[in-house]
Amino acid sequence: MWRACCLALLAVLPRPARAGEADVIVYGATPGGFCAAIAAAREGAKVILLEPTAHLGGLSTGGLSHCDSNQMRRETLTGLFEEWHARIAQDYVARGRPAPYDPKDKTPGIRWVFEPSVASRVTRGMLKEAGVTVITGCSLRTVEKSGPRITALRTTQGSFAARVFVDGTYEGDLMAAAGVSWVIGRESRAEHGESLAGKQYPKPAMKVNGLDAAGRPLPLITGTDAGPDAAGDGHVMTFSFRLCLTRDPANRVPIPEPKNYDPARFELARRALQAGIRGVGFDLYPLPGNKLDGNNSIHGQVSLGLVGGSDSWHSADETERARIWEEHRQYTLEFLRFLRTDPAVPAKLRADYASLGFCQDEFTETGHFPPALYVRESRRLQGLYVLTQKDILESPRKEDPVAISSFPIDSHDCQRVVRPDGSVINEGTILPVRVPQTGVGYAYQVPYRALLPKPGQCANLLVPVALGSTHVAMSSLRIEGAWMAIGQAAGVAAALTARGDRPVQDLPYAELRARLLAQGQTLELPAAPARKPTPPAGPKAPATASTNLTLDDQDAELTGRWTRSTTFKPHVGQGYLHDERHADGKSRAVFRFKAPADGEFDLRMAYSAHPTRAQRLPVTVSGEGTEQRLVVDQTLPLPGGETFRSIGRLRLRQGADYVLTVVNDGGPGFTILDAFELRPAPAGR
Template identity: 40%
Template sequence: MSGGAEVVVYAATSAGVCAAVAAAQAGATVTLLEPGRHVGGMTSGGLGYTDVGDVRVLGGMAARFRVAVAGHYGVPVGRYAGPEPRVAETIFHGWLDHPRITVVTGADLDEVEVRDGRIAAVRTGDGRTHRGGVFVDASYEGDLMAAAGVTYSVGREDRNRYGERWAGRQEPLPGMHNMPPYVSPFVDDPEGLRQGSVLPQVRDTPMAPVGSGDGGVMAYGYRVCLTTAADRVPFTRRDGYDEAHWELGRRLFDHWRRTGGTPSAGRLIGLEPNLPNGKCDGNSLGPFSLNVLDGAAWRYPEADPAGRERLRRRHRDHTRDFLYFLAHDPAVPADVRREMGRWGLPADEFADTGHLPHQLYVREARRMHGEYVLTEHDLLGARRQHDVVALGSYHLDIREVQRTWRWVPEHPRPTAMVVTEGYLSVPVPVYPIPYRALTPRYAECANLLVPVCLSASHVAFSSIRMEVQYQMLGHAAGVAAVLALAGDRAVQSVDVSDLQGRLRDAGQVLA
């Protein structure tokens, strides 16, 4: 069975929704293919409290979404940093209710047909073939891009690759996301003096030299929506819960107890009503969190569908078990357990996925090698770009990459300590994002646009990866796709001044 549209968008992330809507509003017929059952990606999948940066850069469909959120709740724009997850999905469904848009769910990518440097069609797992003139890969993983033969990278590059100060493996430094000293990694030696089997949740692999590329990606996790409502779903013990898996947490709490530094439950997971109706967006805060830091995320970008599902299940189990551990384990301070007991999963969110989010937070996966590769120099120096299609402003925000261990010189003998590595936060000015970063190299594919896994270094991507920027870049990709169709030209040859004019008319902020 075959179908066709002028524009085919793969993945109904917020970027994919915006690309589909922008293309349809510009006059094209659009097929939006979503491998799962939901639309909105992380915007509707748990990331309710949306990081923005400088609000003055928000325009186009990102600004339209903020207006829609405010309108839904009857509050001024910006009163909430984001909506409840189900409200985000409702808004996106309303946008997609357009006569020129066909949404197909359960459309996992099976095969891509490429002819003469152009994508002709994609086949999905249900046996259907979807043909189009221009394709947009809006997935977090970059699967369409990869299947089309476009060159890409995964993970951290070496500092020498682009001459970036912040590239490569980082030196673990004191801070909220690092482990405190003197937490032993060894199962049978809490003192860390005699090497043996390593605790669960600790990666037993030597770290690469500082500054070198090791292919590591930022940790993944689930951003949970929590509530104190009377009908909340309590944190219960899962079948398969493993007491030994949480020994690292017990040692950490014991260290905090002895040193007088135990954080509150709110500080551990962000328990504050930062969403409408008293809900909260639980985040990965501190050295022991919702993030899975044993290197599992490193395998995800190139894993096959079955492998990815195993990794998603592993992250879901970690999430459920972490919440239960904080709420019930006797090693957790009583005041933390009491506070966790006030919260639970909301009964009116994620009903078809056990009230946990449907979307794994894939902070980064593949990154395209496009016509222009953005690096930290472009962001920190706010380099001018003649083909700017959106602005970025969020700081370089590399979340933890791994939790491992190392020997530390101590008197009277070296001591093994758990370390968390990779976290980095560096402010940037407002910077332009060029259209060329959304396009593959002309020789590789002439009718594909990539607004999520765009062309950037690991460091630069850490700032661009915010949902509001994905929305603006998806908007740009949708308009550019229509211009390429109208002019019967490669996406690399779109009239950028025309594209910029249309984006400005739609409220996009380009300067």
């Protein structure tokens, strides 16, 4: 009776006055969000863009200034993505400075870079020109619905009504509040048949003791059991900040000292450095204005990412997110302090990090520290279509494409665990999966259905950022360039459905396609990318039985500096690669393969032996929860008449996924990367 009376009273209470009404409301001013708002406004819709923080633009204006489109098919990134980057280049020219890149040059690998303040100025200008009403500091409290339709958003700044809504948040906050189905974490390998799902161990273990004197895991280690290899879990890839740094004394301000710094927190990093393990630090990308973009190193062992610190972000309220944000800030400042002051850091490296400071002319409202935490993934829509690994690598064409994405599948660490032998391994990394010998990811069409909730759950909501995808697929989609293109599509669809006052699921694709093309969007897949030129083919590998497997250097996912050559013989296929004798641990080759059969295999390596070669080259094979590390002396001659030399024996399970990694960390000398061969090991050995 009491409940019925309360409901009756609520029914007659006056609704709060609307703080704003529009055709389209976009919640979340990420790149996907602000592009959705601009696109909808250009279609004639009245648009309000609500942002829960004080910051507009997400990571595109918050520190991610080395545009990741250098690893994408830039010729497919047109529309607002192209316009935004062209306007950034024009901003430099208008101020009498050289453009940092030519927006007409779509060549992969060329870096499109800019300063955060310029990106922010361009973003605000485009929103203003489009007539978008922008309200910051406007956090969602509840969603009002009538049946499957959202009618209004109640926020910290009042109630806002619209015909159609777009969730532009990284976290999928609006879709969750609207009662739309979503998932978090990682799927099992069996759920969608994804070889890159479940647990991933492409990086070698750190051969240090990960336990303290009491037998407990050291700080920065998330546990002692990563879970079954093929199983899913609730973990997400690590978050971090993209730092804007400089060594220019005229613009450098000191990095603040962290409160209550405890050197013991970095005992793992200290032990790794003392053991000679590389990978403690972070990546730096040059920017205009003598600035640098600092990023978590995907190949690193301990870097800017607070591994395990982001798992609860998606479900946290405003207060809890502020705490998690501050926890990441504290970790970042502590790690910077460790790198520039700790005696375990090599002196040259320590001096290099000590020379860095924040930029006086960037992020002035937040003490020069970036305002946006890099939320690499969060909730993911479970709607009309879920993109998977297969959609990227095997079935890229769709009947209702609204954008083309092509960033490599690429995930940062999800866990860091102590193994039974006491060593420590980072888990969850998916090293970039690129088209071999191109430097770019696989191009695939993003279907309109991936943006749509199930009709019975919500009929007037589009989700371009936290769109329907698995963790593996999100590891490719999770890039600002892709989100800008998908956001533009969502904005056009929102305007069209608002005009016709119809469910977003009922919008005819032909109508949407016509308007997307009119706004400059590219919808057709490009031709296969040109592979890097290679010399004429040399001798072929010897014929193999059906259970033999050959992995040529052209099959490898490469990072760092590699140079192709045919100088020394023999070699397999079209020559071989070498690291120019850098031997610095920064050049890496990753081969992924499925075991052709059960049993023991002889792993054989092809290389051109010479006294100038690496003598302690590490070759690591991981999979099925195990890791085997081999050491190869490439000065040793090959057996007479052979192309390969045996380097070790592996036990494999048929159909299981394995990762073979080579790092140019074998001491002085050239690292040679030619080919590997797996042969069933002879019985009785």
